[in-house]
Amino acid sequence: MASHTLCGRLLFAHFRLSKPLSLWGQLKKSDLGALTRVHSLSTLKLMEKRFNLVQYGSQLWTKDKARQIRSRVAIVLGTMEVGDVLVIDAAQVDAFDFSFATELFGKTVLTIGGESPGRFFIVENLNECTTENLDKALESLNIVMIERKEGQLNLLGKVHPADRATFTSIVRAGEAVSAGALSRSLEVNLTAMNERLSKLTSLGIVRREKASSATGREQYVYRVLK
DSSP states (O other): OEEEEETTEEEEEOOOOSSOOOOGGGOOHHHHTTEEEEEOOTTTTOEEEEEEGGGGOSEEOOHHHHHHHHHHHHHHHHTSOTTOEEEEEOTTOOEEOHHHHIIIIIHHHHHHHHHSTTOEEEEEOOOHHHHHHHHHHHHHTTOEEEEEETTEEEEEESOOHHHHHHHHHHHHHOSOEEHHHHHHHTTOOHHHHHHHHHHHHHTTSSEEEEEEOTTSOEEEEEEOOO
16 A cells, blocks of 8 residues: 555555457457547647547556556557647546656656657646646646637647747637748747747647648648647
8 A cells, every 4th residue: 555645645556457458459349448549629620539538547646557548558559640630638537646647647748759750749638637738747747738619729738928929829829830930920930940840749739730831832731639
């Protein structure tokens, strides 16, 4: 038995997995039922898969358990197309600790740019306690991720004001936007803007794609899901 401090309360829990987490080839129909594919906004032509975290328990502790869940998440991401969205649904999860959040969310964010580029990894339906622990875990790693709450997008973790401003501008644009347009709207030089966008792209916060400018010149544009 071990203790955890969450939201000012000391909680005790037995560290015992309810069931082993198998690899993709051993997934059951009940596991697949936790992944729901739905249409997102047609303007982005994105697809969503939902990963229901509560299937592993309402109170989630330790890096070991998170590591096994993360391996499942990585497999799901590998089956998705560029531009698709994996939503970690934390509904009915009462609590998870700092180490769990660091392993599952933090490490997925750190690796998604290299292992599953162009895919979005977001979370929703957090409560006060899980929000607090996830935010602190991401801050400790100096990274950010997207939370969707009541249809609105927010960034959790170590968010630099410049990154938040860039993210917000892309969201408000409602469509793919170029680095040049962003640099003008935010009054930032193009080099600095490209650095911001490179960082956000590597973390899976924005997606970069090729497009043509009004003059027919090839350029990169950036978008965020809604």
